[in-house]
Amino acid sequence: MEIVKVSASREYDVIIGGGILSAADGYIEKALGGRPRLAVITDDRVNSLHGESLERALSGFDTVKFVFKNGEASKNIRVYGEILEFLAENSITRTDAIVAFGGGVVGDMAGFAASTFLRGIRFVQIPTTLLAMVDSSVGGKTAIDLLAGKNLCGTFWQPSLVLCDWHLLSTLTDEIFSDGMAEVIKYGIIRDRELFERLLLGGVREDPEAVIARCVSIKRDVVNEDERDTGVRALLNFGHTAAHGIEKLSNYEITHGRAVGAGMVIAARGAASRGICSDSVTEDIIKAVRLYGLCDKCDFSAEEISEVSLSDKKRAGGSITLVLPERIGSCILKKIPVEDLTNFFRSGLNG
Ligand SMILES: NC(=O)c1ccc[n+]([C@@H]2O[C@H](COP(=O)([O-])OP(=O)(O)OC[C@H]3O[C@@H](n4cnc5c(N)ncnc54)[C@H](O)[C@@H]3O)[C@@H](O)[C@H]2O)c1
Known part of the structure; x- marks a missing residue:
């Protein structure tokens, strides 16, 4: 078992271990300083696979449960409203807490509800996807999507505890x-050559604990330094500028992870074309991306990707900040004029 301590506007532990869900009640009681009522928020798929295990683990608590349909399409203002009404109908008070049990969709939406219900109540994250364990459950960004785009409405609201039981990952599709x-x-x-080299050896699915803990530590370091995302936290967007464009252009048929795979290759090749890194960085990234079944290319043009990326919320005035690798393990933030983005993507796509 590994414990990563986060010191943001709230201090909390991220506990990572195989099978720790069964001991969740003790961890939650300690983190919340007692046994308040718990409102579990989850999706239908996670609930059918792991809902009973959670119920058993929390049998010493008075709990209520809200279940919504799995998938990004649920991360909207309607389901968010239903969660708030559910909390109110069940008389959840300011001393009670929410448990977010699921992937990033559940975590983002339950976190947003926790941050706004009664002007903010505590919440615990029990992530059930790899993405949620290494990324979305840590750092306090909460969100729902609007018709105009993803994650356009949200808050910064840190959890009181994050429990990553990687045995839950066994039911994830490849x-x-x-x-x-x-x-x-x-x-x-962005931060750790040794981790990258470990990944090239394969076998993460069989033995993920140390890898998850390392990723959480990196995210913790970045969040401790820049909780509100005004500086170094932007490093976490490596590969994401092109990825957001690719996802949108595909009408979300290309998943986020696959788009990020291609986006990282585009960013590295673009950086190499400007002398920021050597070509071997792109080659290494392609190797890693392929090894884990992700894409290293896409069928969209530089013009299309840049047009869609520029409608993204990360644009600031006449410039856009790109995250570019200098080498594996180190990235820089570089502002470029928006007019230059198409050129950058062109060299990123074509070499
Ligand atoms: N807050 C942040 O900092 C942050 C960071 C990155 C991503 N995100 C958000 O996270 C979301 C994506 O998260 P995600 O990839 O976890 O998606 P998700 O929550 O939609 O989960 C993907 C699918 O996996 C299923 N699932 C979850 N756990 C499972 C399990 N153990 N076994 C089998 N199936 C399981 C879900 O039901 C769902 O169908 C996006 O909305 C994104 O915006 C937030």
Whole structure:
């Protein structure tokens, strides 16, 4: 078992271990300083696979449960409203807490509800996807999507505890596991060459604990330094500028992880074309991305990707900040004029 301590606006532990769900009640009682009522928020798929295990683990608590249909399409203002009404109908008070049990969709939406219900109540994250374990459950970003785009409405609201039981990952499809691996590979590229080299050996699915803990530590370091995302936290967007464009252009048929895989290759090749890194960085990233079943290319043009990326919320005035690798394990933030983005993507796509 590994414990990563986060010191953001709230201090909390991220506990990572195989089988720790069965001991969740003790961890939650300790983190919340007692046994308040718990409102579990989850999706239908996670509930049918693991709902009973959670119920058993929390049998010493008074719990209520809200279940919604799995998938990004549920991360909207209607389901968010239903969660708030559910909390109110069940008389959840300011001393009670929410438990987010699921992937990033559940975590983002339950976190947003926790941050706004009664002007903010505590919440615990029990992530069940690799992406949620290494990324979305840590760092306090909460969100729902609007018709105009993903994650356009949200808050910064840190959990009181994150419990990562990686045995839960055994029921993930290969595709959803690979999507999470895109973020894992990203951590290696932005901060940790040793992690990246470990990934090239394969076998993460069979033995994920140390890899998850390393990714969480990197995210913790970045969040401790820049909780509100005004500086260094932007490094976590490596590969994501092109990825957001690719996802949208495919009408979300290309998953986030696959788009991030291609986006990281585009960013590296673009950086190499400007002398920021050597060509071997792109080659290494392609190797890692392929090894974990992700894509290293896409069928969209530089013009299309840049047009869609520029409608993204990360644009600031006349410039856009790109995350570019200098080498594996180190990335820089570089502002470029928006007019230059198409050129950048062109060299990123074509070499
Ligand atoms: N808050 C943040 O910092 C942050 C960071 C990255 C991504 N995100 C958000 O996270 C979301 C993506 O998260 P995700 O990839 O976990 O998606 P998700 O929550 O939709 O989960 C993907 C699918 O896996 C299923 N699932 C979950 N756990 C399972 C398990 N153990 N076994 C079998 N199936 C399981 C879900 O029911 C769902 O169908 C996006 O909305 C994204 O915006 C947030």
